[in-house]
Amino acid sequence: MTSPSMTNSLMDRLILPGAAGFTRFGYAWRKRGWTADNFSMEGRTVIVTGATSGLGLSAARSLAKLGARVVLVGRNPEKGERARQDVIAGSGNEDVSLQLADLGLMSEVRDLAARLLESEKAIHVLVNNAAVLPAERSETDEGLEHTFATDLLSPYLLTELLLPRLKACAPSRIVNVLSGGMYLSGLEVDDLEYENGDFDGSRAYARAKRALMVLTEQWAEELEGSGVVVNAMHPGWADTPGVEDSLPGFYRLMRPLLRSPEQGADTIAWLAAAPSAAETSGRFYLDREPHVTTVLPGTAGTARQRARLRAALEAYADRSAT
Ligand SMILES: NC(=O)c1ccc[n+]([C@@H]2O[C@H](COP(=O)([O-])OP(=O)(O)OC[C@H]3O[C@@H](n4cnc5c(N)ncnc54)[C@H](OP(=O)(O)O)[C@@H]3O)[C@@H](O)[C@H]2O)c1
Known part of the structure; x- marks a missing residue:
């Protein structure tokens, strides 16, 4: 497995230079070392969640340009159709379809997975991109905290439900x-739904992302040898x-430095498409290079906490089936 380079590890650990790498200047700096892309996604089917806006829309466009069949997942029919037309127009590839689901509702995630398994005989790439960062704590109609x-x-649930098809279609x-x-x-495992203490949206979001990193590592280990990375x-x-909507202060301040x-x-499209990206699993990438997953001690969670996270998610998923 490719490991983070010495330079990346050091930069990640020095918080300020590390954060400077998140700006458009960081992107421009790292891009200098890339060779021209000459890979193709012909014959590959990609599912992209959160494809109606921002990064998901852009990744979907890039993957369609590379020749993939792309299935956009969105929750709003009009916005979804606009995104589908945008991807077709921007890529020249007409093999783009739309599936509707509110991913905050596990009943809809289950329904989405069932429809995808029915409509897509092959699934080669799943991009879990949709996310929210609400300022206030609120619950979904199913009674779960929205960010979680x-x-x-x-x-977690969408991946588990699609894994049999991804394995059957490996390499995926x-x-x-x-x-x-x-x-x-x-890694927070005792209060996954932020029921205790004053709610902090950025913290709830960061906890969810940390937990998804742990899941990434767990899945990579479990799937070793399966052809699924x-x-x-x-x-x-x-x-x-x-x-712009979730972090207006940050957006105003940082706008000149933000990437397109x-x-x-x-890197979403690169991880989905580049042959060299299939050589690693369980890694955390920025600008096509692996980076460390922790910069503060103790943030990766203990083995016991990681196992408890998995058990808790399994229990939530099981409850959502009844
Ligand atoms: N932009 C950044 O600087 C940045 C930095 C770090 C991480 N990220 C991550 O990048 C990903 C994309 O973020 P973005 O900046 O592109 O945000 P965005 O513009 O808000 O896009 C988020 C996408 O997720 C969809 N979504 C949200 N809740 C949903 C739900 N309940 N059901 C179905 N779809 C839902 C949105 O659908 P609607 O169009 O219907 O709202 C939208 O398509 C996220 O995982 C985010 O955490 C972004």
Whole structure:
């Protein structure tokens, strides 16, 4: 497995230079070392969640351009259809379809998975990209805290439900879209739904992303030898509707430094498509390079906490089936 380079490890651990790498300048700096892409996704089917906006839309466009059949997952029919037309127009590839699901609701995640298994005889790539960062604590109609449901339980459940098809279609890939905010959070397993203490949206989001990193590592271990690789990525700081709506202060301050959605989504498409990206699993990427997963001691969680996280998610998923 490719490990983070010495330089990346050091930069990640020095918080300020590490964060500077999240800007468009970080992207431009790292891009200098890339060779021209000459890979193809012809004959591959990719599912992209959160494909109606920002990074998901951009990744879907890039993957369609590479020749993939792309299935966009969105929750709003009009926005979804607009995204589908945008991807077709931007890629020249008409093999783009739309599936509707509110991913905050596990009943809809289950229904989505059943429809995908029915409509897509082959699934080669799943991109778990959809996420929210609400300022206030709120619960879904199923009674789950929104951030936990959308950012963690939903990708967990969708991945588990699609795994048999991904294995059957191996070589295949899972790409989990995380965030540098994960670096600031430890693994929280006792209060997954943030029921205790004053709710902090950024913290709830960072906890969910940290947990999704742990899942990425667990899946990578379990799937070793199966032909399915699972990697996570951080897009850097990109100018998307999500950042503008959820972090208005940060957005105003940082706007001149933000990456374009295409720059932020580049590593999503690269992890989904590049032959060399299939050689690693369980890693965390920024700008096509693996990076450390922790910069603060203790944030990866103990073996016991990691096992408890998995058991808790399994229990939530089981409850959602009844
Ligand atoms: N942009 C950045 O700088 C940045 C930095 C770090 C990490 N990220 C990560 O990158 C990913 C994409 O973020 P973005 O910046 O592109 O945000 P965005 O513009 O808000 O896009 C988020 C997407 O998720 C979808 N979504 C949210 N809740 C959903 C639900 N309940 N059901 C179905 N779809 C749902 C949204 O659908 P609607 O269009 O219907 O709202 C939208 O398509 C996220 O995982 C985010 O955590 C982004």
